[in-house]
Amino acid sequence: xxxxxxxxxxxxxxxxxxxxxxxxxxxxxxxxxxxxxxxxxxxxxxxxxxxxxxxxxxxxxxxxxxxxxxxxxxxxxxxxxxxxxxxxxxxxxxxxxxxxxxxxxxxxxxxxxxxxxxxxxxxxxxxxxxxxxxxxxxxxxxxxxxxxxxxxxxxxxxxxxxxxxxxxxxxx
Numbered sequence: 001x002x003x004x005x006x007x008x009x010x011x012x013x014x015x016x017x018x019x020x021x022x023x024x025x026x027x028x029x030x031x032x033x034x035x036x037x038x039x040x041x042x043x044x045x046x047x048x049x050x051x052x053x054x055x056x057x058x059x060x061x062x063x064x065x066x067x068x069x070x071x072x073x074x075x076x077x078x079x080x081x082x083x084x085x086x087x088x089x090x091x092x093x094x095x096x097x098x099x100x101x102x103x104x105x106x107x108x109x110x111x112x113x114x115x116x117x118x119x120x121x122x123x124x125x126x127x128x129x130x131x132x133x134x135x136x137x138x139x140x141x142x143x144x145x146x147x148x149x150x151x152x153x154x155x156x157x158x159x160x161x162x163x164x165x166x167x168x169x170x171x172x
Contacts, residue, residue, distance in 0.1 A: 052071045052072075054072070054073050055073075058076045061077060065082075067085065068084065075088065083101070084100070086104070087103060090109040093109060104119050104121075108126050110129075111129045114132045115134070123144035125142060125143035125144055127141075
């Protein structure tokens with residue numbers, strides 16, 4: 001009787017762990033073990049319990065998505081997306097292309113697109129930010145790059161509720 005490779009099983013998934021296979025016990029233990037954060041993580045702020053964190057690892061490309069309900073996005077690979085989040089951290093080799101509305105952005109890699117940072121934008125010495133950028137506060141380390149349409153006052157973007165609606169022009 002020939003053993004089937006778990007990698008080539010005609011698209012079927014085998015959801016049970018078989019303890020009688022050579023690594024079955026190790027797989028069962030690994031499946032029940034809690035996942036610890038990586039020791040070399042580029043995150044500068046600790047992750048709070050219950051926080052939604054998405055990490056796009058090195059050599060991973062995430063394209064054409066809308067990222068929602070994410071507290072922290074860590075980009076170590078390549079992301080093309082739109083998002084609204086609390087924090088984005090782009091590593092030295094990471095890149096983000098698209099549109100993002102963020103409370104805090106820490107850029108060590110590259111960002112290209114529309115970036116609105118409601119609180120604080122930090123561009124490290126290896127960081128490069130291009131596009132339409134709006135920010136509340138900005139910190140740029142020596143060597144960091146910022147270019148494009150730059151505007152102070154990201155919190156001004158929200159229109160006050162008492163502001164009158166613009167008049168409509170009717171052509172007869």
